[in-house]
Amino acid sequence: MTAGGDLRPPARLHLGGIAERVPEPRLRGRREEGEGLHVAHDPAPGSVVGLGILDGGGAALGCAVANSQAPTIDAIAACCARIDAMCAGLDEAGWHRPTALPAWDVKDVVGHLGSLESMLLGLDEPAHEPAAIAHVRNPLGHLNERMVDRRRSWSGADVLAEFRETTGLRLEQLRNLDEAALADEVPSPRGGVVGQGDFIAIRLWDYVVHELDIGEALGLDQDAAVDTPSGRRVLDEMLMxxxxxxxxxxxxxxxxxxxxxxxxxxxxxxxxxxxxxxxxxxxxxxxxxxxxxxxxxxxxxxxxxxxxxxxxxxxxxxxxxxxxxxxxxxxxxxxxxx
Structure with a gap:
């Protein structure tokens, strides 16, 4: 790729200064998106199952798959595919449509996703300080802004190329994690530490919300965007x-x-x-x-x-x-x- 540099997958994942051993990705095709929640159908009238969320037909919505993150990884892959499809044909005006995020346009959101996966792969990120950070609220926001701002001089095509490459490598890396690696603790963007498996679920939230950011900015049907397995899962988890x-x-x-x-x-x-x-x-x-x-x-x-x-x-x-x-x-x- 022309803007992102060498993307050889490293053997270590870095987040917040903590490194965890992860397998190197072996390139394979993406899987289809799968459901991330078990659904118990036909509860007794007036009953409460799990955390007490009932869908429109009376079904109680339970918790995410406990022993494997494959459905979550597949859901992230499906979000990536939809984001790619929304952005593949954009002209410069489309890339610069403002989003609900302060100071970020569509290209910035895609650049954020691609750069974050690059960081999680352990790829080098050159030092950079943005000129304008008045909208930044916390250290994580500052880190994100540094990576996004460094890509603002790139074309939309180059930002999308990095997004495709780093998300593909990262998804493959995650699919190769065994259950012991999924249990390893990593820093959480919400504070403290979480298991690697829980961190993957947090990444799904990020993708779903940013998919809505992009679709809203481009004037696309948002009802269709939420009515997906990943959208339904994140909605249910937000309601919890x-x-x-x-x-x-x-x-x-x-x-x-x-x-x-x-x-x-x-x-x-x-x-x-x-x-x-x-x-x-x-x-x-x-x-x-x-x-x-x-x-x-x-x-x-x-x-x-x-x-x-x-x-x-x-x-x-x-x-x-x-x-x-x-x-x-x-x-x-x-x-x-x-």
Missing amino acids: LLPRGLAKGGATEGTCVALDIGPPLPRRTAASVQAGRGVPADPAAGKATLHLRASPVVFMRVASGRRDGATAIDCGEVVVDGDAELAARILTAMNVIP
């Missing part, structure tokens, strides 16, 4: 953060919040505050003191920090029955994307 939203959003003892997601991915979940903690509640019990309704796209944009919760409520994108200020705080607290 409702108890956290109550706890960190300042909900008082006894508060019960119901959250309804509309078509094309109808879901209902609920949580309450008990003994000072946010806990899952029966979404079918009908005891909510605060009720929120949103489309899956709007909820995912708010829950990923791309859209302000209070603004979404004020303009009617999120419909609230009850305390709108509390609802905005809960939505804000549900965001765990740094």
